[in-house]
Amino acid sequence: MAHAEMQELVRRLLTKYLNEKGHRKTSERYLILKTIYDQEGHFDVDAIHHLIKSQGIHISKATVYNTLELLLDAGLIRKHQFTNKAAYYEKNFFNKSHDHIILMNEDGELENIIEFCDPRIENIKKDLESYLQIDISGHDLYFYAKKKK
Numbered sequence: 599m600a601h602a603e604m605q606e607l608v609r610r611l612l613t614k615y616l617n618e619k620g621h622r623k624t625s626e627r628y629l630i631l632k633t634i635y636d637q638e639g640h641f642d643v644d645a646i647h648h649l650i651k652s653q654g655i656h657i658s659k660a661t662v663y664n665t666l667e668l669l670l671d672a673g674l675i676r677k678h679q680f681t682n683k684a685a686y687y688e689k690n691f692f693n694k695s696h697d698h699i700i701l702m703n704e705d706g707e708l709e710n711i712i713e714f715c716d717p718r719i720e721n722i723k724k725d726l727e728s729y730l731q732i733d734i735s736g737h738d739l740y741f742y743a744k745k746k747k
């Protein structure tokens with residue numbers, strides 16, 4: 599799917615959500631959605647705020663934060679609490695199902711986030727569903743790591 603089509607699709611999903619919930623269709627909400635879907639990777643509130651400001655648009659950090667919570671509720675983005683510091687966000691559509699390795703530096707700070715996809719995790723899920731007679735609706739798997747010396 600072309601990038602413009604993806605943008606149009608998530609835009610429509612946001613409109614549907616805002617209509618259903620009776621929320622206002624503000625330009626900021628669409629702008630933040632577009633900004634996230636224009637990028638690859640994971641962002642904290644500060645990074646998204648910076649990306650918006652770099653387009654010459656003034657927006658408060660509180661608006662960014664509130665909009666992210668709204669996009670999260672709409673299922674348009676995913677939120678990760680990789681460390682006890684700021685939460686990270688990423689798009690939820692057009693993003694292959696994946697898990698994360700959180701690479702920490704010597705000072706115990708987040709250095710990099712590595713995405714990986716391993717079909718064995720899907721197999722574990724299927725085995726558990728069958729063995730326990732349950733339907734698993736989602737999972738979060740984070741490996742915390744340091745570079746080998």
Ligand SMILES: [Zn+2]
Nearest residue numbers: 688696698713
């Ligand atoms: Zn990710």
